Amino acid sequence: MTFLDLLRSASVRHDSMLCVGLDPEPQRFPLHWRGDAARMADFCMAIVDATADRVCAFKPQIAYFAAHGAEAQLERVIHHIRAVAPGVPVILDAKRGDIGSTAEQYAREAFERYRADAVTLSPFMGFDTVEPYLRYEGKGAFLLCRTSNPGGDDFQAQRLADVPGQPRLFEHIARLAQGSWNRNGQLGLVVGATRPAEIERVRALAPTLPLLIPGVGAQGGDADATVRAGWRADAPIVVNSSRAILYAGSGPDFATAARAEAERTRVQLNAARG
Ligand SMILES: O=c1ccn([C@@H]2O[C@H](COP(=O)(O)O)[C@@H](O)[C@H]2O)c(=O)[nH]1
Numbered sequence: 001m002t003f004l005d006l007l008r009s010a011s012v013r014h015d016s017m018l019c020v021g022l023d024p025e026p027q028r029f030p031l032h033w034r035g036d037a038a039r040m041a042d043f044c045m046a047i048v049d050a051t052a053d054r055v056c057a058f059k060p061q062i063a064y065f066a067a068h069g070a071e072a073q074l075e076r077v078i079h080h081i082r083a084v085a086p087g088v089p090v091i092l093d094a095k096r097g098d099i100g101s102t103a104e105q106y107a108r109e110a111f112e113r114y115r116a117d118a119v120t121l122s123p124f125m126g127f128d129t130v131e132p133y134l135r136y137e138g139k140g141a142f143l144l145c146r147t148s149n150p151g152g153d154d155f156q157a158q159r160l161a162d163v164p165g166q167p168r169l170f171e172h173i174a175r176l177a178q179g180s181w182n183r184n185g186q187l188g189l190v191v192g193a194t195r196p197a198e199i200e201r202v203r204a205l206a207p208t209l210p211l212l213i214p215g216v217g218a219q220g221g222d223a224d225a226t227v228r229a230g231w232r233a234d235a236p237i238v239v240n241s242s243r244a245i246l247y248a249g250s251g252p253d254f255a256t257a258a259r260a261e262a263e264r265t266r267v268q269l270n271a272a273r274g
Contacts, residue, residue: 003117003140004185006089007210007236011056013087017231018266020051020258021093021214021242022060022077026068028247030254040065041073045080047246050255051262052085057238059212061093078114089117091212091238095144097122103132111136118142120190120212123173127181134186140210141187143177145202146170148192148215170198171205178206188212191230193221193239199229210236216265217244223265227272241265 001009011017024040026033033039048058058081065074078090092114096106110119110133118140121130133141146156156170163172177187189206191199193215202211211230215221216239223239230237245265249257 002138002186003089004210004236006087006117007056007140007238010088011236014053014056014266015270016054016056016266017227017237017239017269018055018262019057019059019091019212019238019240020047020055020245020262021240022047022058023064023242023246025064028243028250030250030252032252037068037070040068040070041076041080043246044073044077046255047258048077048081049084050259051245052081052088054259054262054266055088056236057089057091058085059091059093059214059238059240059242061242075114078116082115089140090115091118091120091140091142092116093120095120095122097125097129099125100128100132103129107133107136111139118188120144123176127176130181134184137184139186142190142210142212143173143187145173145177145189146191146195146198148194148219148221152192152195171201174202174205178209182209188238190214192219193223193226194219196222196225196229199226203230203232203235207232208235210238212238212240214240214242217241223268224272227269228274231273239265239269 022044024043026035026037092110110116120142123143158169159166177189188210190212191202193213216223245258245261248261
């Protein structure tokens with residue numbers, strides 16, 4: 001099964017566009033585990049168990065694990081997702097981008113070591129830095145396009161004087177991803193929920209690509225406007241929320257609180273489809 005097949009079927013089976021982001025921060029763990037980096041896998045696995053039937057994907061962010069030298073715990077978490085939710089795709093949020101020979105190693109890390117179904121990439125260095133990931137048949141790659149952070153304006157909103165029509169950089173990325181870069185239908189785009197107008201623009205330029213949309217929850221993105229701008233019956237959107245779900249509770253019942261917040265978000269997103 002390809003990443004897209006997995007995503008579509010998890011989305012239908014769980015009636016969900018929600019992706020739970022796994023960004024474990026020991027200082028925010030429930031009181032009985034607070035500050036204990038050895039509990040990262042236990043924390044994430046409890047969140048996975050509590051939300052697996054409510055999501056279309058999980059998105060572990062590699063930095064949270066690597067910062068603590070906890071890559072083995074990330075492997076355990078992904079292994080656990082495979083065991084308890086085999087039909088739910090794993091999007092490894094790594095935002096890699098480097099020359100081809102190095103990209104080959106990053107691709108191997110994402111798809112062979114961690115066995116992720118998809119990865120996030122920066123397209124900034126050009127197609128030869130993306131291509132090594134596309135050699136992995138059936139795997140997905142989400143290119144950063146219009147990110148949720150305020151500094152996304154610094155480059156992504158700038159116009160490219162030398163490209164016909166002088167598109168903004170993010171529009172150019174969306175066109176390439178929908179067109180000549182998408183050789184085997186493996187590409188998707190990252191667009192922030194903090195920018196619904198740009199989600200609409202990206203959707204117009206990339207009508208069939210899956211969109212990974214972070215920024216609802218802790219970043220304050222507008223969930224309803226996000227769905228109205230990006231959702232199409234035939235093109236999946238994957239709306240990520242991390243901290244708002246992970247840290248919905250701080251007591252021993254944190255997983256129950258996470259499930260309640262995940263369910264609230266899933267229902268809100270679905271209602272906005274109209
Ligand atoms: O434009 C982007 C791209 C990626 N992210 C990542 O998504 C989550 C968001 O976490 P929240 O706690 O829901 O704010 C995090 O892993 C980011 O690295 C993003 O926020 N914006």
